[in-house]
Every structure is written in structure tokens, then in C-alpha cells.
Amino acid sequence: MVATTFTGSVAARAQTGAVSDDAVKIGVIVDMTGVYSGNGGKAVIVASQMAVEDFGGKVLDKPVEIVSADYQNKVDITSSTVRRWFDQDKVDMVLESTDSASAIAIQKLGAERKRITIAAGSASTALTNAECSPYGIHYVYDTYALATGTGRAVVEEGGKSWYFLTADYAFGHSLEKNTTDVVKAMGGTVVGGVRHPLNSADFASYLLQAQSSGAQVVALANAGTDFSNSLKQAQEFGLTNSGQSIAAMLVFLSDLKALGPDVAKGVKFTTGFYWDYNDETRAFSERFFKRFGTMPTDIQAGAYSAVTTYLNAIKAVGTDDATKVREHLRTVTINDFFAKDGKIRDDGRMVHEMYLAEAKAPAEVKSPWDLAKVLRPIPGDAAYQPLERSTCPLVKKS
Numbered sequence: 001m002v003a004t005t006f007t008g009s010v011a012a013r014a015q016t017g018a019v020s021d022d023a024v025k026i027g028v029i030v031d032m033t034g035v036y037s038g039n040g041g042k043a044v045i046v047a048s049q050m051a052v053e054d055f056g057g058k059v060l061d062k063p064v065e066i067v068s069a070d071y072q073n074k075v076d077i078t079s080s081t082v083r084r085w086f087d088q089d090k091v092d093m094v095l096e097s098t099d100s101a102s103a104i105a106i107q108k109l110g111a112e113r114k115r116i117t118i119a120a121g122s123a124s125t126a127l128t129n130a131e132c133s134p135y136g137i138h139y140v141y142d143t144y145a146l147a148t149g150t151g152r153a154v155v156e157e158g159g160k161s162w163y164f165l166t167a168d169y170a171f172g173h174s175l176e177k178n179t180t181d182v183v184k185a186m187g188g189t190v191v192g193g194v195r196h197p198l199n200s201a202d203f204a205s206y207l208l209q210a211q212s213s214g215a216q217v218v219a220l221a222n223a224g225t226d227f228s229n230s231l232k233q234a235q236e237f238g239l240t241n242s243g244q245s246i247a248a249m250l251v252f253l254s255d256l257k258a259l260g261p262d263v264a265k266g267v268k269f270t271t272g273f274y275w276d277y278n279d280e281t282r283a284f285s286e287r288f289f290k291r292f293g294t295m296p297t298d299i300q301a302g303a304y305s306a307v308t309t310y311l312n313a314i315k316a317v318g319t320d321d322a323t324k325v326r327e328h329l330r331t332v333t334i335n336d337f338f339a340k341d342g343k344i345r346d347d348g349r350m351v352h353e354m355y356l357a358e359a360k361a362p363a364e365v366k367s368p369w370d371l372a373k374v375l376r377p378i379p380g381d382a383a384y385q386p387l388e389r390s391t392c393p394l395v396k397k398s
Contacts (some may be wrong), residue, residue, distance in 0.1 A: 038254035040097030097121035132392035140302035163215035164193030343363030
């Protein structure tokens with residue numbers, strides 16, 4: 001079992017409280033076969049199941065059940081599935097590992113139905129700004145943290161002029177904006193950009209535009225197979241040989257595995273978790289590997305932590321009532337293999353330490369999953385948008 005410390009101002013109570021419908025149901029909605037299936041996918045379901053099993057399979061003497069679905073990269077399927085879960089299947093909490101547009105739709109439904117929703121795989125800062133919810137939590141990372149970590153590191157190394165190749169939906173737009181803000185604040189410039197549809201196979205025309213821009217840095221503001229395909233094709237087009245550098249704005253361990261160190265070597269990226277960072281991360285990851293056959297991404301590790309955090313809150317308040325659970329979650333400090341001194345703010349952002357990492361060169365790789373190294377930690381308060389800058393209407397302004 002993974003050790004977790006969970007402290008707060010509400011003392012743990014006797015397990016005699018009310019659990020609705022005599023069970024706690026957690027819905028896990030993921031991309032099982034599409035562009036994000038490697039970084040999230042079925043492995044998020046497995047991580048959630050592991051968390052329930054390690055918790056003992058029960059909370060307040062009532063069973064904990066996991067239900068799951070594939071949203072197929074479609075917001076309408078996400079909305080109809082989650083609505084059915086809430087209205088018919090009596091699901092108490094939904095954990096998403098999808099995309100930002102779907103996460104926003106889920107969070108709106110959670111607010112309407114007064115159910116906890118936890119975003120583990122999406123990145124848009126809209127979730128904790130204009131689209132924030134009294135029942136919504138953004139857990140693993142967001143575009144502000146990605147921009148702060150990677151964007152700052154690239155500009156510090158001399159990358160002053162940028163061109164963006166951006167996924168054309170909420171996540172990509174948010175990542176481009178947050179990174180642009182960092183670049184300009186540090187004295188850099190953005191000379192242009194182009195947007196591509198989700199799940200693109202051919203990036204040739206986009207990369208030719210990036211190449212002709214003359215920018216020092218070509219920023220890939222996309223993820224999953226879109227990131228992998230665009231990086232491989234960028235190398236084929238000789239962008240790096242012509243003097244341009246690639247800024248990878250969202251990279252997962254699954255991407256590095258798919259690309260291999262010959263392609264990925266030297267890519268710097270920001271992450272909320274790396275499996276080989278310390279003894280705690282290795283212990284969980286080795287258990288996960290035995291269960292699923294891969295080392296976990298930050299989304300998959302974060303899903304385990306999020307489910308455990310939710311169950312701990314139910315145990316602490318003596319009920320699965322979403323209002324009481326969410327209120328308690330504002331008071332806790334989360335310390336486990338994933339998060340150190342994690343805090344869930346009023347805007348729903350779970351603030352925790354992030355990491356600037358770099359993909360290893362082939363000569364550095366010692367084992368099949370030894371694909372990256374952590375260059376430095378990024379304190380949570382430095383990684384995430386300051387609360388006073390949030391546009392979330394739930395945040396009280398002094």
C-alpha cells in the first residue's frame with residue numbers, strides 16, 4: 001500500500017456517517033483508443049482501481065465502486081455519459097482524463113448536480129478561472145504551470161523569438177496564451193503561429209510555415225500523438241539542423257517511450273510527476289508496472305492520488321455529501337508519493353511541486369523506462385497562477 005498523509009482542520013470521525021445509496025461510486029472517463037490513450041487511457045482506470053483497493057475497498061463501511069467509459073474524444077459523448085452517471089447511475093464523483101473542452105463540460109455538470117469533479121488529464125486554466133466550480137478540482141497540472149516551467153527555461157537559454165504550432169481547441173489555446181505571457185514578460189517576442197486540428201497526421205504545411213518564420217523557437221502547444229507526430233516530422237524537416245529549437249510544452253512519459261531517445265533526446269518539459277524521482281515514486285511505479293505493464297505518467301499517478309484524497313475526505317467528514325466533502329478539501333494538506341504539501345485552493349487548483357525535466361540521450365539510458373531526468377523542482381507557489389490573479393468568481397478579493 002502507498003503511504004499517504006492527509007491532514008486537515010476537521011478531525012477524522014467514526015465511520016457511522018451517511019453514504020448516499022449505500023455505496024460510493026466514482027466515474028472515470030478516459031480516451032481509451034485515441035490521441036490521449038497513452039498518457040491517460042485505460043491506465044487511469046487501473047490507477048483508480050488500485051487506489052480503491054489500497055483504501056480497503058470501502059469507506060465508512062460502504063463499498064467503493066469504479067465505473068468507466070471511453071469518451072471517444074467527443075464532448076457530446078462526454079456530456080451524455082456524465083449526465084447519465086449523475087442522473088441515473090448515482091455516481092458521486094467523476095475523475096476525467098480527457099481534454100479541456102470535455103473537462104469544462106464535466107465541471108459544469110458537476111456544479112449543476114452538486115457532485116465533485118476532478119480534472120486529472122486536462123490542462124486549461126479556464127477550469128480555475130472563468131469556468132471554475134464550487135465542486136470542481138484541477139489536480140495534476142495546467143497550462144500556466146507548463147508555460148512557467150518550460151517557457152521560462154527556454155527563454156533563459158536564449159530562445160527569445162517564438163512561433164507556435166498549436167492544437168486548435170481549449171487546451172492548445174490556453175497553453176499558447178500562457179506561454180506567450182511568459183515569453184513576453186521575459187523580454188521575448190512571438191512572431192506568429194498556426195493551429196492544427198486534434199489528431200492530425202500530417203504536419204508538413206504547418207512546419208514549413210514555422211520554418212519560414214525565422215523564429216528561434218518553434219513551440220509545440222499540443223499533446224499525445226499530435227506532439228509525437230509533430231516532433232518526428234520537425235526533425236525530418238530539419239528544423240533543428242537549421243538552427244531552430246523545439247519547445248515541447250506538454251510531454252508525457254508515454255511520448256518519450258513511443259519516440260525513443262534518438263528522437264526525444266534533449267527535449268525539456270515540465271511535469272507533475274516522474275516515476276524515478278525518489279524512493280516513493282519508484283515504489284508506486286513498480287507496483288503499477290506489475291499491474292499494467294508500463295511505468296505511470298503524471299496523469300495516471302495523479303489519478304491514484306486524487307481518488308485517495310477524495311476517499312480520505314469522505315472518511316474525515318463522515319459522509320459523501322459533496323458540499324461537505326468539498327468544504328473539507330479546502331482545509332487539507334496532501335502528502336503522498338505524488339504531491340508534497342498539496343493544497344486545494346478556493347478556485348479549485350491543487351497546488352503542488354512541479355518539475356523541469358529533460359529527455360535523456362541514448363547513451364544516458366540505463367533501462368527501458370529510464371527516459372528522462374529531473375533538472376530541478378519548481379515550487380507550487382512559483383509554478384501556478386497566483387490566487388489573486390484568478391478570475392474565478394468564487395475567489396474572494398480583498
